[in-house]
Amino acid sequence: MMRLLYLLPVLLFAGIVAFFAVGLQGDPAKLPSALLNRPLPPFALAGLDAGTPGFGSATFVGEPKLLNVFASWCAACPQEHPMLTRIAGEGVAVYGLDWKDTPENATRWLAKLGNPYRLIGSDPTARTGIDLGVTGVPETFVVDRHGRVRYKQIGPITPQDWDQTLRPMLARLKAEA
């Protein structure tokens, strides 16, 4: 009986190690979106100025699309920008959500770098951002033809992300009924 008591620490420790080992398998940077496999929450966003239209959740039907969250003040967005231009060049519909930003600054930013977006919605108060569960910029949602969120990319899209994850996923979603 006493001997068992002395065994207890090492047994407890073995249990803890098992949990650590499982925990290490996961990627700590991966924060699954709460919206995964759920429809986008209803929203409607104005464009950057009175002359250009914005978009809303109703836009995301018909074909799989990307919803990219950006801002003119964001440091990583210029880094992601060439990638978005390339993605748009491949014929993918990319919609831009201008998050916590003024339309003037965003317009100036896009004039400088070029505009890869099909349409841009302005979300200066981050109201829609909250509904979408945006944690920072840039973030990109993959939305299927039924308007359901299928994937969320946190941080800039790297060429590797695009080639290995996003492009195959979009192709698969396109093939889906």
Add this chain to the structure above:
Amino acid sequence: MTAEIGHFALILALVLALLQSSVPMIGAARGDAALMAFGRAAATLQALFVIAAFAALAFAFVRCDFSIAAVASNTHTSQPLIYRFAGTWGNHEGSMLLWVLILAVFGGAIALFGDNLRTSLQARVLGVQGMIGAAFLAFLLFTSNPFARLDPAPINGAELNPLLQDPGLVIHPPLLYLGYVGFSVAFAFAVAALIEGRVDAAWARWVRPWVLAAWICLTCGIALGSFWAYYTLGWGGWWFWDPVENASLMPWLMGTALLHSALVVERRGALVSWTLLLGILTFSLSLIGTFLVRSGILTSVHAFAVDPKRGVFILAIIVGATGLSLALFAWRAPAMKSGSLFSSVSREAGLTLNNLFLMAATAVVFLGTFYPVIIDSLHGDKISVGAPYYNLTFTPIVAVLLTLVAFGPMLTWKRDSLRGVGARLRIPLLCAVVALGVAMLVFGVDKSLAALGMALAAWLMTGAVAVLARRWRGTDFARAVRTTPLATYGLVLAHAGLGVTVAGVSAMTAWQTSKILVMAPGQTVALDSATVRLETVRQVTGPNYLATQASFDIRRGDTSRHLTSERRFYPVSRSQTTQAGIDAGLWGNVYLAIGEADKGGTGIVVRMYHHPLVGWIWAGALLMALGGCASLSDRRFRVGAARAAAVPAGRLALA
């Protein structure tokens, strides 16, 4: 060139560590004096080589040798010299090298100053130290080589994280590491004792100063980290239950338990296997502290090296060190019998109870820290555990623990009566009740939890003083002051310091006030009993930053003080930090932090806080550390070890 010298020195150190972990062990098993002596030589040489490697890296940092990757990503030429030097350990590779440096130096110290230890025990301790050293040197060389070169070398480097460019952060990591690694000595002694199958008073007398020194450093390190968070993060929080803070708190709690149980081993020869277990666990928690920061298993602001590969390596080290030593414990400890018995009311029993509560408190912190990992492993859900959990679980355990603290020194060894100890604690009890009543009256019944905290603080402080009062009563005062051992003063300081900290914590949780508003220069605002006037807002240029600096005039009663608060922008790393303006006082601080300038206006966002007794939190920690120092300098530690050598294996030779 220096980088290669450093790199080779590290490789040689690894080879020496591997030899040190095997040769003296074999020597001790065979009783071969030459092989055991080799262990001492290897430990000394290993220390020299690691010192050389560290010096090489520090030199590269100070000289801005950007051909070394670690330097290039953590130093910029515009950084002041002291922060270039501190940059040596302000990054993953360098901080691991610092860890190994401290370990090696401690190993060298055991080799050089351990003449009065039994030769076989010393050889085994060095062997265990060699194993830990080899594991970490291998980790360093194979997964995080601090001397990895960059080709081509960049013209300038990336800056050290501006949050870390702070005097407090220059010494915070070394202090913490001195604590963590200091516990490795206790671990090595525990494992060596398990291999030898015996523990004696000499063993305890050797272990206690190491544990005490490690504990002092850890106490200071944690307090400094908390103080740094207070003045630099811009809202005056001093503890966040952040996983990495917890990682330092757990070894501290366990180390506190170890400190007290080692005392029982030294004085009474009891609690032997319990002390060995604590020795193993304390260092394991230190390892887990290192592991937590580096593996990315828990996301935290402190994680400057999120890399699962390194995590797996450290996990392997932990499994090796903790798993094997706990298995050794399960195998060998049952045969080790404790010498003397004690009754259920005695100082030994009091210390055991205190140990159990410290253990429970550690377990609660452990569970809170790792619950997200456990849940993630089970369900894949991401959750976080915050202050509400700790308030519900940690606070009650600690409240009971604090109540027990005052009893310990008042109990006599071996056998005592509850009635007797109750009588000795009459005055502290009275003080606690008065403090409770006053706090309730002044601050209202709805703050009764904080009032209880104040009562506990009064209980601890008067309980500590009562130890001296009891000792001095009826004797000549001057003589009594002189003859009281330093260790007793240490105990009184440490326990009273704990009370001071508790008072600070209670006051901060219940009675702080704050205001956030836009202020224009010339405007005056009242905050509690003080008035705050914003005088000017201007732009200043520092050595490697630009800052918006606001000057304030604080008036409290008739005294007025000038304060500045800064918001700094570091262009190289494009990051922002806050330097709060703090008017520190005995009874509380006025804390001012500035935010963004008001758009279009002349004003600036000002966050002002009144923090009652906040300084007591760190003052108490400092008192605890001072108490530790007093205890450490007690004669008993110096003469004790020599005496033990004269009477080898003492009165507790065990099976």
